[in-house]
Amino acid sequence: MKLLSDTTVLLQKELQAEFRSHELLTTASIFILIVIVLFSFTFDPTSAESKQFGPGLLWLAFLFSASLMLQPSFLKERTNDTLSALRLAVGDPFAIFLAKLCANTVFLLITQLLLLLVFGVFFNVSVLPIFPKLALVFFLGSLGISTTGTALSAVSSQARMREVLLPILLLPLLVPVLIPSAEATRALFEPEHALRWDWLGILIAFDVVFLTALWLFGEYLLEE
Amino acid sequence: MKNLDSVFAAYLIGWGIFFVFSLTVAKRAASLKEELAQLKERLQDSRKERSN
Amino acid sequence: MTRTVVYTLLVCVLMGVSAYAAFYVAPTEATMGLVQRIFYLHAPSGMTSLAAFLVSFVGSVMFLLTRKPRWDWLAVSSAEVGVAFCTVVLLTGPIWAHPAWGVWWAWDARLTSTLVLWLLYVAFLILRTMIEDADRRAVVSAFFGVFAFLDVPLVYGSIWWWRTQHPQPVVFTSAALDPMMRKVFYLSWLSLMCLMAQLIRQRYELEASREELRALEQELEAR
Numbered sequence: 001m002k003l004l005s006d007t008t009v010l011l012q013k014e015l016q017a018e019f020r021s022h023e024l025l026t027t028a029s030i031f032i033l034i035v036i037v038l039f040s041f042t043f044d045p046t047s048a049e050s051k052q053f054g055p056g057l058l059w060l061a062f063l064f065s066a067s068l069m070l071q072p073s074f075l076k077e078r079t080n081d082t083l084s085a086l087r088l089a090v091g092d093p094f095a096i097f098l099a100k101l102c103a104n105t106v107f108l109l110i111t112q113l114l115l116l117l118v119f120g121v122f123f124n125v126s127v128l129p130i131f132p133k134l135a136l137v138f139f140l141g142s143l144g145i146s147t148t149g150t151a152l153s154a155v156s157s158q159a160r161m162r163e164v165l166l167p168i169l170l171l172p173l174l175v176p177v178l179i180p181s182a183e184a185t186r187a188l189f190e191p192e193h194a195l196r197w198d199w200l201g202i203l204i205a206f207d208v209v210f211l212t213a214l215w216l217f218g219e220y221l222l223e224e
Numbered sequence: 225m226k227n228l229d230s231v232f233a234a235y236l237i238g239w240g241i242f243f244v245f246s247l248t249v250a251k252r253a254a255s256l257k258e259e260l261a262q263l264k265e266r267l268q269d270s271r272k273e274r275s276n
Numbered sequence: 277m278t279r280t281v282v283y284t285l286l287v288c289v290l291m292g293v294s295a296y297a298a299f300y301v302a303p304t305e306a307t308m309g310l311v312q313r314i315f316y317l318h319a320p321s322g323m324t325s326l327a328a329f330l331v332s333f334v335g336s337v338m339f340l341l342t343r344k345p346r347w348d349w350l351a352v353s354s355a356e357v358g359v360a361f362c363t364v365v366l367l368t369g370p371i372w373a374h375p376a377w378g379v380w381w382a383w384d385a386r387l388t389s390t391l392v393l394w395l396l397y398v399a400f401l402i403l404r405t406m407i408e409d410a411d412r413r414a415v416v417s418a419f420f421g422v423f424a425f426l427d428v429p430l431v432y433g434s435i436w437w438w439r440t441q442h443p444q445p446v447v448f449t450s451a452a453l454d455p456m457m458r459k460v461f462y463l464s465w466l467s468l469m470c471l472m473a474q475l476i477r478q479r480y481e482l483e484a485s486r487e488e489l490r491a492l493e494q495e496l497e498a499r
Contacts, residue, residue: 148423155416159406168402169420172395176430179438202434209426217422220340220415227310230375234314234368235295238321241367242471245360249478256485263492270499 003098006090010099018107028069028111033118035061040122054123055185059178062112063145067167069107070149073100074157083222093219097150101214104146105139112138130188133195137188140203141181147210148173154221176206287474290467294460302460314372320465321364322390324472328358329397329425331476336421339414345487346480348414351421352404353479355397357472362394385439389432396424396431410490 018024039057043050077083086096116134120127127134152169156162180199187196298316305312335351338344369387370380381387403420407413453461 151423152420155403155420158412158416159403160408161406165403165406168399172392172399173423173427175392176427176434179434183438183441198437202430202437206430209430210423213422213426217340217419221419223415227375230311230371231299231313234371235298235317237367237371238317238364239291241360241364242475245357246475246478249475249482253478253482253485256482256489260485260489260492263489263496267492267496270496274499 002091003095006092006095007098007102010086010090010095011102014099014103015106018103024069024072024107025110028065028107029114031068032061032065032111032115035064036115036119036122050123051125051189052186054119054125055189056182058115058119059141059182059185061115062108062141063171063174063178064167065111066108066145066149067170069111070104070146070153070170071156071163071166073104073150073153075153075162078157087222093222094215096222097154097214097218100153101143101146101150104150105142108142108146109135109138112142125189130193133188133193134185136195137181137184137200137203140200140207141177144177144203144206144210145174147207147214151210151214151218151221154218158221176202180206283474287467287470290463290470294464294467297460297463302457303454305457308376311372311375314368316460316464318365318368318372320461320468321361321368322386323465324468325358325361325365325390325393326428327469328354328361328472328476329393329428332358332397332421333425336418336425339418340422345414346484348418349480349483349487350476351418352401353476353483355400355421356479357475359394359397359401360475361468361472362390362397365390366394382444383439384444385432385436388439389435392431392435393428396427400424410487 036057039061040050043053074083077086087093090096113135116127116138119125149166149170152166152173156166156169159165180202184196184199184203187194187199294316298313302313302316304310331354332351335347335349335354339347339351366387369384369390373382374380400417400420404413404417407416
């Protein structure tokens with residue numbers, strides 16, 4: 001199918017570009033680390049309550065980092081107007097979005113899983129036994145973040161004050177990702193290591209709704 | 225009574241917001257209508273000039 | 277012109293009557309007392325703001341499909357009116373909560389969801405001010421308008437489930453309504469919906485005038 005092949009080609013391009021320079025991954029990881037450290041100063045990190053606060057602040061750090069990291073996704077296509085070239089190169093404009101959101105999901109996941117290990121050290125949570133389940137939660141959450149974030153990158157790149165506009169647009173939209181992800185992560189940190197399908201269900205619904213909406217309406221964002 | 229005061233305050237604030245909204249829109253509409261009238265005059269004049 | 281005047285009068289009368297009913301006709305609630313009467317403004321405002329946002333969503337979708345500017349005018353007008361009603365909910369909530377329960381804010385599911393809704397649509401309005409070109413502004417904000425409204429059920433659902441998992445003392449119960457209370461409630465809601473329609477129409481006409489001005493300015497420049 002042309003959509004799939006176009007997407008794969010573009011996805012390869014996105015991944016290659018990032019893995020060559022590492023700038024996005026490096027800066028995003030450091031940013032998340034800084035946020036986690038700073039947040040830890042606002043409460044007693046050694047207390048039992050840190051287990052309660054931890055997952056929430058972890059996801060908050062992910063969200064803040066994403067709202068900065070997703071900015072260049074469409075912004076970089078404005079220099080030299082590479083967006084027009086992309087549009088001509090593909091059959092279905094959704095391929096552009098699909099490639100970018102897949103790439104962004106991968107980048108988000110890499111930084112998240114990295115920081116998860118750091119988090120485990122800081123807050124004395126053993127993450128390795130629950131790693132697969134955490135990976136599932138992180139994947140579903142990251143998919144939601146990158147779907148909406150990539151779309152809104154295309155939105156904000158056409159506006160002024162885009163650096164602060166993207167978080168303003170994205171963060172309230174992501175409340176239905178923040179709450180389930182934080183709650184599901186917290187449940188996994190508890191001794192029972194329970195996988196909460198009620199919360200994952202909301203994440204899956206979010207992902208489906210916004211992927212579909214992006215598929216239906218995304219092409220209008222790519223017009224001249 | 226204190227509790228009835230709260231109800232009054234709530235209704236006052238609520239209606240206040242609706243009123244302010246309507247008022248600001250009406251003001252902007254009035255000034256726009258003025259601008260429109262001026263522009264239409266200018267357009268009329270420029271059309272007359274053209275035909276002369 | 278006269279139709280507008282008549283309709284405005286009708287709205288004012290309805291609002292007046294429903295306020296009178298809320299203050300004097302509705303029976304006093306057993307547990308919360310007089311302050312509960314704020315409910316007749318607070319709850320219907322919430323429902324009306326959702327209705328306005330629904331209208332805005334329809335405007336956004338129809339604009340993306342047809343590209344007729346009047347759908348964009350409808351989208352922005354109803355979004356602004358929705359934000360106004362949302363603001364009323366967020367202000368009357370604490371005014372109700374403080375005398376009744378001693379707290380200004382209780383992270384109640386509905387109120388918290390309304391807060392997120394308010395943030396979403398304020399973001400929508402901010403986005404519109406950040407794009408100068410009228411056509412781009414219409415397309416881009418229509419897209420965000422679609423996303424924002426699709427988020428609404430997810431926001432309500434996730435926050436409601438969040439509160440259910442971490443139960444708090446229930447604050448804004450919509451306990452079983454006495455029949456007279458129900459009548460007053462529906463009257464209030466009707467008056468607010470009529471007000472909403474009136475405000476949307478007023479704002480829509482402003483937007484239409486703006487477009488007329490823009491077209492005229494362009495015509496003048498062309499000469």
